[in-house]
Amino acid sequence: MNFERRLMLALVIGTLAIGGFARAGAQSELIPALIITGDTVSAHDWKKTSALISEILGKTGKIKVDITTTPGKDLTDENLAKYKLLILNYFNTAQGAPETRWSDANKEAFLKAVKNGAGLVVFHHASGAFARPNWEEFEKVVAGGWRTQGFHGPRHVFKVKKSDARHPISEGLPAEFEHAIDELYQNSMITPGSVVLATAYSDPAKPKGTGKDEPVVWVNSYGKGRVYEITLGHDAEAIADTNFQAWLTRGSLWAAGGLE
Template sequence: MMKAFLEGNGQFVVDVYRTQYTWRGDKWLEQYPANDGREHQSMSQAKTDPSFSPDFAQYDVVISNFGWKAAPWPPATQRKFEQYMQNGGGFVSVHAANNAFPNWLEYNKMIGLGGWGGRNQKDGPYIYYNDDGELQRDMSAGQGGGHGYIHEFTIQVRHATHPIMQGLPSNWLHSKDELYNRLRGPAENLTVLASAYDNKKYNGYGRHEPMIMTIDYHQGRVFHTTLGHGEAVYSDPTFMSILAKGVTWAAGTNHEGLR
């Protein structure tokens, strides 16, 4: 869906890379075949694909939705991606990508905040807004990551002058989605662009959680959104507009033909 949308606006050229092994992916492998000439297998347990090694350097930006319980990338691929980012690459973390790779230190620095996978106070502070609109860095003990019931919720802009946020209303009603709470991590060079109130009515945590953010990682730029659970969200024009702007920002350029 992201590939079709991004290429549909004429600004992007998108290649898709998939590991040979997909955890519990029977339905998805059939519905979204890779058509890359490789044999792909659905696995009952996550398994690292030793051959997974995209040439990151040929791309302006990398988008990931490797998610919960994703198998680690091969160490050499991790180092190659770190070098790509440190040298000025762009990265976009969508929804459950912040669940992935809890033991990869540099990845956690890239995404700024993450959840699940055993993340806790050792990984960094909780980041959220209090009711006075003050950003909190909370080092209290506790697990990282959670969400209540899927529901519509209001997004509140926190950084209206940022290029990704320009042209948006100060708040808007977002499609039914998971509202991630209690994310924590290094949160270095992180700017929260928008947040949402995690209402206890929907089994939430009762505070204002970051939904859209950017992270400066060495010379690289990261756009991170916690939004994006389920196909319906990808029919939401506001979300898709923000995603496209975030990809463009992370790439560091506005020219046509981005890869």
């Protein structure tokens, strides 16, 4: 082989190698996220909604989503250390299989992960978990929400509005949108330090309507962890709303420290 051919071969191999490194680099930059779900909740199809959340976040090309339906096995220090983002689509009942329940060690591992900097997304009904009896530290880490005082009327279409708070999540999102049919959570607990980013007006003419702007999205922090709560997203129909998806995606990226 003459010099020119050897040089050409070296260049081709070099280019392939650099390409390979670049691809590997891009993959390793994906934000590892874990959807925590499971248990048996008759009101919520957590298998379907978890698959949809995974698909929506995966489509960003920035987040790689795993799902655990057995938090009793997977909420350990060692496993949670792999993730930059935890997404709670979970509500504890006494109906699920034993491995869906959180032991004291699981609870400690979860708190520790967020305290040490994992982002947390609290999705829809998850803010009502561990409220009876109340697990106080959970209430703090998820920034309140449904707990025991929340309620909603029949599902309906309602308008979601950005609040006046300036925040990277809502930056660039529309000032308001007509949300697909969904549950409007009312009387949510807003813990100290929480910043409400979006509200929806609860029409008093509707059953259980409060006549108030109800918070539907807010942020907080717990230790080094960023916390994002969104009360929207009851089912596939609500989740199909692309405006909802934009809020979910941007909130998830922010919580994981990946929002430019």
